[in-house]
Amino acid sequence: MDHQVRDILTRIGGLDGCVTEFVRVTDQVLPYKVFLRYAPELENNCLTPNGVPVKLQLLGGKPEPMAINAIEAVAAGAQALDLNFGCPAKTVNKNDGGACLLRQPDRVYAIVKAVRDAIPTHIPVSAKIRLGFEDRSSYLENAQAVEAAGASELVVHARSKADGYKPPAYWEYIADIRNAISTPVVANGEIWSLADYYRCREQSGCEDIMLGRGLLACPDLARQIKADIAGEEYRPLTWDEICQMLFNYYQQTLPRYVEKNCGNRVKQWLMYLRRQYPQAEIFFERIKRAREPAAIELAFREALGDYARVEG
Numbered sequence: 437m438d439h440q441v442r443d444i445l446t447r448i449g450g451l452d453g454c455v456t457e458f459v460r461v462t463d464q465v466l467p468y469k470v471f472l473r474y475a476p477e478l479e480n481n482c483l484t485p486n487g488v489p490v491k492l493q494l495l496g497g498k499p500e501p502m503a504i505n506a507i508e509a510v511a512a513g514a515q516a517l518d519l520n521f522g523c524p525a526k527t528v529n530k531n532d533g534g535a536c537l538l539r540q541p542d543r544v545y546a547i548v549k550a551v552r553d554a555i556p557t558h559i560p561v562s563a564k565i566r567l568g569f570e571d572r573s574s575y576l577e578n579a580q581a582v583e584a585a586g587a588s589e590l591v592v593h594a595r596s597k598a599d600g601y602k603p604p605a606y607w608e609y610i611a612d613i614r615n616a617i618s619t620p621v622v623a624n625g626e627i628w629s630l631a632d633y634y635r636c637r638e639q640s641g642c643e644d645i646m647l648g649r650g651l652l653a654c655p656d657l658a659r660q661i662k663a664d665i666a667g668e669e670y671r672p673l674t675w676d677e678i679c680q681m682l683f684n685y686y687q688q689t690l691p692r693y694v695e696k697n698c699g700n701r702v703k704q705w706l707m708y709l710r711r712q713y714p715q716a717e718i719f720f721e722r723i724k725r726a727r728e729p730a731a732i733e734l735a736f737r738e739a740l741g742d743y744a745r746v747e748g
C-alpha cells in the first residue's frame with residue numbers, strides 16, 4: 437500500500453507498524469528519490485503522520501546489491517528493513533526475486549546475512565517468507581536460514597507460492613516454525629475478521645499478526661482486534677464513514693494520475709471493501725466506467741448526500 441493508504445489506515449488505529457511496497461533491487465545502486473517514492477515517511481523520521489513506524493521493504497536475489505542498497509536505504513533514513521521472499525509475481529520470480537528464492541534456503545541465508553552484516557546493528561532486519569515455492573515443504577529450512585542469518589523477526593505468509601492467494605492459509609505450519617526457531621514470528625494470511633484473528637492465533641500460536649487485504653476490506657480491523665483484546669467497547673466504522681474516507685483519498689491522490697486513470701486507486705480499494713460493505717459494490721458499479729474527475733466527484737457527493745439523509 438502507498439503512503440496515503442498507510443496514513444489513512446494508521447489514523448483509524450490499531451496498527452503497531454507498516455511496511456512499504458517492495459523496492460526492487462537489481463545491480464544498480466538506487467538513488468535517494470527511489471527510496472523516497474516508496475517511503476515518503478523517510479522525511480518524517482520513518483513515521484506515518486500519526487506516528488506509526490514504517491519499515492522499508494527490499495526485494496532482490498543477490499546478496500551484494502541487496503547489502504549495498506540496504507546501506508543506501510539506511511543513509512536515506514530507513515530505521516528498519518524488511519526483506520521480501522514471498523512475492524509470487526511471474527515477472528519478479530523470473531528475475532530471480534521474491535518467492536522463487538525459497539527453493540534455495542542457502543540463498544535466503546546469504547541475502548539476509550549480507551544485509552544484516554552491512555548495516556548498523558540497531559537497525560532491525562526482518563524477513564517475509566511463504567511456506568515454499570512449488571509446495572509447502574521448505575518452510576522450516578527457510579525459517580532456520582532467516583534465523584541463522586540474524587534477522588530480528590520473521591513474517592510468515594502461510595501459503596506456498598503455488599497456493600497463490602487462494603484460501604485457506606495454513607496457519608498450523610507457523611506453529612511448527614515457532615517450535616523450530618526462537619526468532620519472533622508474525623503470522624500472515626487470510627485474516628479478514630475478528631474470528632479469523634482468533635483462529636489464526638490459536639492455530640499458529642502467534643501473538644502478532646500482519647494484515648494485508650483484510651485491512652483494505654475492513655479498514656478498522658486492527659482497531660476491532662485491539663479493542664476486543666482489551667475488552668473495550670468499539671463501534672465498527674459505518675459505510676458513510678468509509679465512503680467519506682475514500683473521498684478524501686480520491687481527492688488527495690487525484691494530482692498523481694493522468695485524468696483517465698483518476699479513479700483507479702479508489703476502484704481498486706472498492707474491490708476489497710465490497711467484501712465487507714455491500715454499499716461498496718453498488719458504489720463500484722456506479723463509478724466503474726467513469727473516467728472524468730467531475731463524474732467521480734459527483735458520484736461521491738451523491739453517495740455521501742444520500743447516506744447523510746438516511747442517517748438524518
Ligand SMILES: Cc1cc2nc3c(=O)[nH]c(=O)nc-3n(C[C@H](O)[C@H](O)[C@H](O)COP(=O)(O)O)c2cc1C
Nearest residue numbers: 456457458520564593624625626627647648649650
Ligand atoms: C496487490 C498486492 C500487493 C502486495 N504487495 C506486497 C509487497 O510489496 N510486499 C509484501 O511483503 N507483500 C505484498 N503482498 C502480500 C501481502 O503483504 C500479504 O502477505 C498477502 O496478501 C497475504 O495476506 P492477506 O491474506 O492478509 O492479504 C501483496 C499482496 C497483494 C494482494
